[in-house]
Amino acid sequence: MSDATDDESTLRHAVVLDHLPHGLPGDDRPQYETPSAAYAIGERDFYLYELLFEDEADVSIGDRIVVSPAEERRSIQQLRTVEYEDLSSGATSELDYVVEEIVEANESRFVDFYNDAQPITLRLHQLNLLPGIGKKLRNTILDERKRKPFESFEEVEERVSGLHDPKGVIVERIIEELREDDLKYRRFVGSGD
Known part of the structure; x- marks a missing residue:
């Protein structure tokens, strides 16, 4: 992959x-x-x-x-x-592993999400769709990417204090978008980016 x-x-x-x-x-x-x-x-x-x-x-x-x-x-x-x-049941048990492999194999595409995510509304930002990312982490990510775009998950983790698994957070959001059919906002499932 x-x-x-x-x-x-x-x-x-x-x-x-x-x-x-x-x-x-x-x-x-x-x-x-x-x-x-x-x-x-x-x-x-x-x-x-x-x-x-x-x-x-x-x-x-x-x-x-x-x-x-x-x-x-x-x-x-x-x-x-x-x-x-x-x-x-076999497919659901493999899903997390395969999504993680896809995200790993296409790291630059998903790191670019941290670089390119935009506001959805005045109060909600695409970064806030990621599990565990509130106002403080979002603002740290926005400040850091203004200085210099992120080039890897490792760099995101190093530069954004408090974000310990940037790849895992993306994987978790993708799985959430797959499982929950009534989510208001989707960023990864169906986007084809």
């Missing part, structure tokens, strides 16, 4: 959270007729996907697969977006 290269800039990838070789639960067809299935999460937009595969598909948990554009997909019969509640 790494940032897209120039050749892959138009491709959208997802990471497999769970593979169901005998198909989806509740599929009443005989086992030999059910396609293997998987749940996956998009690397850019964090959409959750349910995938059905062609017979010859070789898929494992953690695999990085192309989900868009459709003509670039390999062995995928059907793809649809799903909600957190639709995931298998």
